[in-house]
Amino acid sequence: MTATRGLEGIVATTSSVSSIIDDTLTYAGFNIDDLAENASFEEVVYLLWHRKLPNAEQLNEIKKQLAENAKIPQQVIDHFKTYPINSVHPMAALRTAVSLLGLFDAEADVMDTEANYRKAIRLQAQLPIVVTSFARIRKGLEPVEPRTDLSMAANFLYTLSGEEPNEVAVEAINKALVLHADHELNASTFTARVCVATLSDVYSGVTAAIGALKGPLHGGANEAVMKMLSEIGEVDNAESYINEKLANKEKIMGFGHRVYRQGDPRAKHLKKMSEKLSKLTGEPKWYEMSLKVEELVRSQKPLPPNVDFYSASMYHSLGIDHDLFTPIFAVSRVSGWLAHILEQYENNRLIRPRADYIGPDKQAYIPLEQRG
Ligand SMILES: CC(=O)SCCNC(=O)CCNC(=O)[C@H](O)C(C)(C)COP(=O)(O)OP(=O)(O)OC[C@H]1O[C@@H](n2cnc3c(N)ncnc32)[C@H](O)[C@@H]1OP(=O)(O)O
Ligand SMILES: O=C([O-])CC(=O)C(=O)O
DSSP: OOOOGGGTTOOOOOOSSEEEETTEEEETTEEHHHHHHHOOHHHHHHHHHHSSOOOHHHHHHHHHHHHHTOOOOHHHHHHHTTSOTTTOOHHHHHHHHHHHHHHTOTTTTOOSHHHHHHHHHHHHHHHHHHHHHHHHHTTTOOOOOOOTTSOHHHHHHHHHHSSOOOHHHHHHHHHHHHHHSOOTTOHHHHHHHHHHTTTOOHHHHHHHHHHHHTSTTTTTHHHHHHHHHHHHOSGGGHHHHHHHHHHTTOOOTTBOOSSOSSOOTTHHHHHHHHHHHHHHHTOTHHHHHHHHHHHHHHHHSSOOBOHHHHHHHHHHHTTOOGGGHHHHHHHHHHHHHHHHHHHHHHTOOOOOOOOOOOSOOSOOOOOGGGOO
């Protein structure tokens, strides 16, 4: 038995949720470029869970279900208020909150298809509110109740700031939610599938997935990109900063991908949105710095930007706290995790690969008092 490092190129499951073939990303057969230009996040949620676009009635129905289930239990709010607020990362708070939500869901361990779909609706509806409530509580503000007349993108911004957002901000968040929703067998989705393949519950699967998304090699890269841009500070500093990192063989956050070779098809949409917003805010330097970093990296390595690179400057232009970037990713990706979790339950087999053992062999037990 020989191991493939990082399971590169290993096909671990069949799936009809999304595919990446020849650098083209599709959700249930719909090209991401088409969806990014035209779809609402709610339509994409329906698409991922049903593998078809909703008609008007089906869209209204899922919107209604999401709106009706958005309120989070008071116990989750009260729990947030007990945290050491300055040291808790919002991804850690989100991970704990999802686990906690499971305690207050009477159907948490009911495993039939209908109950699992109802839990999917509840989690999708509540995750954005968990994120925005924590973001407010740590600033000493009370959570804002979501409105039933706003889209998920608009409600995210509304419950974050307490103010009705402008059209461009809603367009940007909707695009981000559409673009991050699913991505074949990425690390967090694989984590979710491994977890529920033991026939564990939906809340456990999503909690595990959040833990995997948090790392800087995966979803955590968007926050790390903003840290890098903040360290660079000005466009003129980019060249020496990037050259030094590459000379030291350090990774440039937001570049590279395990599957894409020519480039991540999602990045161009976020790049366009980042440019639009940076002009509107009158602070173009974050977009310009990102452009410069892309030019510098590409001139030295065949590494195109991934989805996390331009999302950083885009969220920054919206005035969003940098440590909320990865939680926004989770608010979107939970739709994909849930699609994969439901798919796993429908055709389940325990996921249990093997390890190529490289440790010592034929050891004799030595009594404690004889060990050095
Ligand atoms: C939503 C997402 O999860 S998208 C990915 C978000 N993550 C990042 O942006 C973090 C930065 N990027 C990376 O760390 C990687 O490109 C990953 C994790 C995305 C993919 O990793 P892998 O497929 O395992 O590639 P691996 O890390 O082995 O890199 C292969 C080679 O490219 C280099 N490389 C890959 N990414 C980068 C980078 N961002 N900066 C500099 N060099 C890089 C590696 O140093 C390595 O070089 P070597 O062969 O000379 O040692
Ligand atoms: O697919 C991956 O490895 C990472 C990624 O881009 C994502 O999860 O969106």
